[in-house]
Amino acid sequence: GEDVEQSLFLSVREGDSSVINCTYTDSSSTYLYWYKQEPGAGLQLLTYIFSNMDMKQDQRLTVLLNKKDKHLSLRIADTQTGDSAIYFCAEDTGGGNKLTFGTGTQLKVEL
Amino acid sequence: SAVISQKPSRDICQRGTSLTIQCQVDSQVTMMFWYRQQPGQSLTLIATANQGSEATYESGFVIDKFPISRPNLTFSTLTVSNMSPEDSSIYLCSVGGRGGPSTDTQYFGPGTRLTVL
Numbered sequence: 001g002e003d004v005e006q007s008l009f010l011s012v013r014e015g016d017s018s019v020i021n022c023t024y025t026d027s028s029s030t031y032l033y034w035y036k037q038e039p040g041a042g043l044q045l046l047t048y049i050f051s052n053m054d055m056k057q058d059q060r061l062t063v064l065l066n067k068k069d070k071h072l073s074l075r076i077a078d079t080q081t082g083d084s085a086i087y088f089c090a091e092d093t094g095g096g097n098k099l100t101f102g103t104g105t106q107l108k109v110e111l
Numbered sequence: 112s113a114v115i116s117q118k119p120s121r122d123i124c125q126r127g128t129s130l131t132i133q134c135q136v137d138s139q140v141t142m143m144f145w146y147r148q149q150p151g152q153s154l155t156l157i158a159t160a161n162q163g164s165e166a167t168y169e170s171g172f173v174i175d176k177f178p179i180s181r182p183n184l185t186f187s188t189l190t191v192s193n194m195s196p197e198d199s200s201i202y203l204c205s206v207g208g209r210g211g212p213s214t215d216t217q218y219f220g221p222g223t224r225l226t227v228l
Contacts, residue, residue, distance in 0.1 A: 031216070042115075042203055043154075043219040088153065099217055101154045 004089060004102035011108045018079045020105045022072040022089035029091040032065065033099070034074045037086045046074075046087075076107075084109045113138055113206050115220035123226045124194055131190045132223045134204035139184035142207035144217065145177070149200045157202075160187040194227045201225070 004024045012018045024032070030051050035043040049056045049063045049072070056063045062075040072089055089102040114137040124130050134143065143160040157177055158166040166179035181187045191198050201224050205217040 033216070035219075040224070042117075042221040043205075045216070045218060048216065098156065103153050 004091060004100050006087075006089060006102040006105045008103065009106050009108070011110060012079050014079060014081060014109055014111050016079055018074075018076040018083070018107055018109075020074045020076075020087050020089075020107065022074075022102050024070050024072065024089070024091045024100075024102075026091055026093050026100070027067070027070065029093065031092050032063075032072050033090040033092075034061075034063065035088045035090060035101075037088065037104070039085070043088065079107075079109050081109045081111070083107060113140060113218050115204065115206060115218060117202075117204060117220040117223050119223060120221065121224040121226075123228060126195050126227055128194055129190055129192045130194065130225060131188050132202050132204075132225075134187045134189070134220055136185045136206050140206040141184070142217075143181060143187045144205045144207065145179060145187070145189045146203045146205065146219075147200045148203060148222070154203065157189070160189075191225065194225075196227045199225055199227045 006022050031048050033048045034046040036046050037043050047058050047061050047063055049065050060077045064073045076083055086104045086106050088104045090099045093100050116135045118133045145157040146154040147157055148154050156169050157172045158168040158179055160166050160179050160181040162181045162184055176192055178190045201222045203219050203222045205219045207217045
């Protein structure tokens with residue numbers, strides 16, 4: 001099956017780093033994505049990584065990919081209150097332009 | 112990316128009625144998708160809206176319950192028919208094949224929050 005799992009909840013203090021983890025099962029995925037969903041809003045594409053990369057950095061965001069373990073993580077440096085949201089990882093499941101989404105991690109940033 | 116709008120943004124409906132949700136994109140796109148996000152859950156793909164042909168439904172979703180139209184490359188509608196409280200969800204449209212690293216990259220509309228009483 002195609003299950004993408006994430007921890008449900010993460011709480012950090014403002015200014016600290018946040019690390020959100022994701023495990024996936026489809027080893028044929030070409031791209032893996034991170035989306036952000038703020039309360040009452042749709043999904044915003046945050047960043048992505050190509051499957052033959054180990055790491056991608058984009059300003060405060062760092063994506064790490066361990067393809068052997070099928071593990072993806074998103075690190076947010078200097079986390080701010082505006083980063084409070086639900087974060088979804090997603091993988092393309094190959095062919096048909098389908099995405100499979102993770103269960104979502106709710107990030108709460110405390111002052 | 113693409114600018115995607117949905118109407119209505121939210122609605123409260125009575126059971127047994129139907130609601131049609133519209134999705135409008137600011138440019139022509141190849142792929143349009145409809146998702147459901149039940150309260151506290153992740154996204155589940157309902158169907159792929161194909162221009163000029165019938166939508167392709169995922170397992171567990173049927174055309175009679177969720178009829179979809181795609182009259183052109185910038186517009187699609189999803190109807191939630193004969194609603195029950197279990198249909199209370201956020202319904203999101205997304206588009207693919209428009210920018211991003213690959214044609215699989217999807218951009219989402221703001222969603223329609225549906226409550227069925």
